[in-house]
Amino acid sequence: xxxxxxxxxxxxxxxxxxxxxxxxxxxxxxxxxxxxxxxxxxxxxxxxxxxxxxxxxxxxxxxxxxxxxxxxxxxxxxxxxxxxxxxxxxxxxxxxxxxxxxxxxxxxxxxxxxxxxxxxxxxxxxxxxxxxxxxxxxxxxxxxxxxxxxxxxxxxxxxxxxxxxxxxxxxxxxxxxxxxxxxxxxxxxxxxxxxxxxxxxxxxxxxxxxxxxxxxxxxxxxxxxxxxxxxxxxxxxxxxxxxxxxxxxxxxxxxxxxxxxxxxxxxxxxxxxxxxxxxxxxxxxxxxxxxxxxxxxxxxxxx
Amino acid sequence: xxxxxxxxxxxxxxxxxxxxxxxxxxxxxxxxxxxxxxxxxxxxxxxxxxxxxxxxxxxxxxxxxxxxxxxxxxxxxxxxxxxxxxxxxxxxxxxxxxxxxxxxxxxxxxxxxxxxxxxxxxxxxxxxxxxxxxxxxxxxxxxxxxxxxxxxxxxxxxxxxxxxxxxxxxxxxxxxxxxxxxxxxxxxxxxxxxxxxxxxxxxxxxxxxxxxxxxxxxxxxxxxxxxxxxxxxxxxxxxxxxxxxxxxxxxxxxxxxx
Numbered sequence: 001x002x003x004x005x006x007x008x009x010x011x012x013x014x015x016x017x018x019x020x021x022x023x024x025x026x027x028x029x030x031x032x033x034x035x036x037x038x039x040x041x042x043x044x045x046x047x048x049x050x051x052x053x054x055x056x057x058x059x060x061x062x063x064x065x066x067x068x069x070x071x072x073x074x075x076x077x078x079x080x081x082x083x084x085x086x087x088x089x090x091x092x093x094x095x096x097x098x099x100x101x102x103x104x105x106x107x108x109x110x111x112x113x114x115x116x117x118x119x120x121x122x123x124x125x126x127x128x129x130x131x132x133x134x135x136x137x138x139x140x141x142x143x144x145x146x147x148x149x150x151x152x153x154x155x156x157x158x159x160x161x162x163x164x165x166x167x168x169x170x171x172x173x174x175x176x177x178x179x180x181x182x183x184x185x186x187x188x189x190x191x192x193x194x195x196x197x198x199x200x201x202x203x204x205x206x207x208x209x210x211x212x213x214x215x216x217x218x219x220x221x222x223x224x225x226x227x228x229x230x231x232x233x234x235x236x237x238x239x240x241x242x243x244x245x246x247x248x249x250x251x252x253x254x255x256x257x258x259x260x261x262x263x264x265x266x267x268x269x270x271x272x273x274x275x276x277x278x279x280x281x282x283x284x285x286x287x288x289x290x291x292x293x294x295x296x297x298x299x300x301x302x303x
Numbered sequence: 304x305x306x307x308x309x310x311x312x313x314x315x316x317x318x319x320x321x322x323x324x325x326x327x328x329x330x331x332x333x334x335x336x337x338x339x340x341x342x343x344x345x346x347x348x349x350x351x352x353x354x355x356x357x358x359x360x361x362x363x364x365x366x367x368x369x370x371x372x373x374x375x376x377x378x379x380x381x382x383x384x385x386x387x388x389x390x391x392x393x394x395x396x397x398x399x400x401x402x403x404x405x406x407x408x409x410x411x412x413x414x415x416x417x418x419x420x421x422x423x424x425x426x427x428x429x430x431x432x433x434x435x436x437x438x439x440x441x442x443x444x445x446x447x448x449x450x451x452x453x454x455x456x457x458x459x460x461x462x463x464x465x466x467x468x469x470x471x472x473x474x475x476x477x478x479x480x481x482x483x484x485x486x487x488x489x490x491x492x493x494x495x496x497x498x499x500x501x502x503x504x505x506x507x508x509x510x511x512x513x514x515x516x517x518x519x520x521x522x523x524x525x526x527x528x529x530x531x532x533x534x535x536x537x538x539x540x541x542x543x544x545x546x547x548x549x550x551x552x553x554x555x556x557x558x559x560x561x
Contacts, residue, residue: 138406151384155391155421159406162413162420165427166449231427 024062031219036181054212056128071105076113076271119205134188248279315364323531324350339522347531395468401460458489
């Protein structure tokens with residue numbers, strides 16, 4: 001009523017109104033009770049376009065409290081547009097502390113990666129999901145895919161893997177690799193690289209998935225069995241890289257290819273920027289690392 | 304052989320509002336027997352077939368099927384999960400238009416292998432070997448295994464559809480005008496193939512057709528339908544050589560003589 005003229009419009013804590021948050025929390029609780037099951041929810045318009053993480057933002061907004069510490073990553077990086085914008089958004093509308101350090105965060109909203117640093121009990125990983133239905137490209141009818149989930153008819157999922165092997169000689173699906181949750185529901189782990197699939201298995205952290213455009217929420221409670229689908233004679237394998245990170249020399253992590261110039265120069269670096277910086281602080285040096293690592297702001301407290 | 308029928312149908316009726324789809328159809332189907340259902344279009348053949356294959360629920364009447372364990376089960380009292388399981392293991396359904404029964408965007412091999420994977424087969428090499436075997440049995444070259452059915456001719460698509468249905472060794476196959484829309488030489492080869500497969504595998508089949516020649520070639524017994532009711536039934540040769548009902552006489556005499 002008597003807002004100071006200099007103020008911008010005042011939002012409810014974490015942007016969403018309390019009724020909406022209750023509705024989303026109900027969907028989350030149902031999702032946790034039935035691991036891997038896609039719970040429909042009344043997705044709201046958010047101040048960002050579909051495809052930019054409207055589902056993840058709504059889930060985060062519904063579970064965040066003033067004491068939480070938020071980390072947002074986009075393809076593993078803390079410093080890309082999507083991550084910076086969402087972090088700034090929550091800093092503004094919820095006034096929470098934000099961080100880039102995986103170990104310090106209580107909520108990590110992610111677009112398509114799971115941090116390299118192992119997650120611990122009490123942490124929540126919120127995924128932004130574009131297409132939650134793993135059967136969608138094989139069966140376009142939603143009525144039919146829901147029935148297939150209900151009756152556990154998942155033969156079709158293996159048809160896709162069969163096609164991969166028939167065409168490429170191996171399972172060529174590298175991201176959004178379908179998993180079976182607790183021996184029941186087949187789930188799309190969002191377009192994370194299949195490199196991250198094993199990290200989902202029996203993770204001590206709570207994992208929540210929000211798809212804003214498709215209006216679905218699903219969840220993996222801590223210590224849930226998550227098994228990647230495969231054939232007996234073509235078992236599931238993660239990507240391997242034949243060289244370590246060019247900056248921090250890390251091995252057995254997921255690497256991004258970075259183009260350096262117009263003459264074919266490129267390097268492979270950690271996709272997880274926090275992990276890479278931590279290692280460089282500890283003195284690990286890749287063959288392309290600069291002399292002095294840049295000092296980066298890590299954590300900003302709530303104001 | 305057993306002395307019990309495979310399928311018992313009793314007083315089956317399907318109404319669309321006040322209109323009759325099919326009315327009061329009763330018959331038994333025995334293992335290894337091919338039953339043809341003939342009649343003009345709109346006579347209720349396809350409605351009957353859809354009711355029997357549980358794609359449609361009838362308005363009244365019962366149908367019970369003898370499962371592999373020898374027990375009769377009432378089809379319309381089964382849960383949807385059980386019916387769908389039956390549909391992809393013990394039964395087959397060959398559509399008139401192969402595009403309805405095939406996945407047009409996945410390879411021929413995956414089309415054949417889908418049922419195997421649906422019942423839990425998880426060995427790529429074995430699935431592929433089975434697919435190769437079935438493609439050869441329906442006279443499709445092995446080197447077409449990775450092609451999509453979109454690249455196949457009408458006759459090949461229909462043969463692929465048959466292979467896809469027979470791969471789990473069903474005991475009962477429903478066919479809706481399996482040779483409709485194919486030219487006569489392709490029809491003849493397909494009929495030849497079907498007849499061979501039916502005899503080799505001891506399949507029971509219910510074939511809906513308006514083509515009396517198809518009925519004569521494939522079936523041992525036939526039912527003639529008109530306006531949703533069965534007007535005559537009996538051994539195929541008897542019905543075609545000595546039709547008794549006036550409508551059957553008309554139907555038989557309408558065949559064009561070349």
